[in-house]
Amino acid sequence: MTELLFLIKLAVAIVFVIGLSLLAENVSPKVAGILSGYPTGSAITLFFFGLEVSPDYAAKSAVYNMIGLTAALSFVYIYYIASKYFVKLNILLSSLSAILGYFIIVWLLHLIEINIFLAISIPIAFALLYIYLFREIKNITIETKAKLNFKILFVRAFFAALIILLITSVPKFVGPNWAGLFSAFPTTLFPLMLIIHYTYSKEHVHTVIKNVPIGMFSLIIYSLTVSIVYPLFGIYLGTLISFGTATLYLLVYSKTKSLINNRKRVVELKKRTH
Template sequence: MEVPLTLQIAKLLISIGIVLGLSMVAERVSTRVAGLLSGYPLGTAIALFFIGLELSPEFAAESAVHTLAGFTSTLALGGGYLLCGRRNGVAGVLAGTAGGLLCWLAASAILAQIDFNRLSGTLTTLAAILAFTWLYRRVPDTRTTAKGRFSWWALAFRSGLAAAIIFVITGLAHVVPTAWAGILAAFPVTMYPFLVILHLTHGIAPAATVIKHYPAGLGSLLSYALCVSLTYTSLGLALGTLLGFVVATLWLLLWTRLQRWWQSRKVAKFNPN
């Protein structure tokens, strides 16, 4: 199926805007917030939406079922990156990328062999979230320091990498089964370029902070994928996407409130007066 040029341009522009926005959050707000937002349905929403446009809403809805389990592969990518990319600079980025992609591919190959439904896919990723959250418990939080305006090379790099990933995912969706299309849609389209940028400009410490907090934001992604898997066929892509973002936002707000409550409880426990 030939994809219209307007859709290709739309994918390019949306991908650029989202990656740049995440980078600005990390530099101007905090890497912790950026890690949480990396789990917001940004790249996945783009991938599933354009898969639905280019193929069919039914194909995208079925793929979204496998996306639920595919987030486990994304967690594996983060873990592999953290293990292998411990050096600063280009060498660290290359090692982290190699380790992360190898872990992602291994996890994806296993997941693609399983016939997931909505419940089993969600439970698989929930178990992975708990496991990785525990594994990252000793990773320190590190803030970045603002470095002024973005350079042209950084803008071009972010734009090209984000667009390339989106184009690869949506292109492969035309030739792979729905299981692999769903797993590809779970690939960290926004988080991975963001990690590379952060690692190159600030070192591994703040990149590790983003990886540490990424599992906490996955509840929002799970909510989104579950919603669109139920609504794309019956309500269409536009309304299904809108409802997916509403559900994902409500989850993120609820999670943030729970975190604040937990932190205040810990403070009260250590400071009873």
């Protein structure tokens, strides 16, 4: 059973990280940034919490996962700030700064007496804050794509596999509160950021970062749904329901954004004709 779980975690990590990196290269870093907020790493972690411990344990962890998203959002913000100002060893120092910031914020968060209202309102407030702080970042696309080979794909997969395996081992050593906070670690986003930054430039990874808070709302919705449905329906049906609610948010966001952009184009066209 242990070996099977290891292989499942490894396979899922490979699919998500490679998929997001290819999406960034062939569609745009903007889309990859939004979808990186989709419940991938946290969904895997919470699912295995439920499978290896219990659905109730995973449900309680999901509440702390929501509050832990504050640290995940701060992770990308700290990485962004550090990458702007560090010239030498840019990727290494940006990564270390973001990881350190994440664990400091997680430590501060564990001191708070959490309830469902705080678990929802705090990450939403931070997501809105970072959307505002990232407003000046330009969305750019990748013009010249890197040539892929087995070595590159292996390196891309390795980071996600290692991080996910470490984080999903947390509940064996700590309680659900800490486990939930750690489950919010950007397990697929962080490797994606490293791949884009190393392969292309900090401007490209900044495009990913700019759009993370937008997608993070789907993860907040996912974790909230898990906290409700896992004890009621179990981890399998509960996971499907939770993915459904998270996907619905992204569809509504996409449709709303499209309508707003169309309206802007109509207004601009009217101004030109008058």
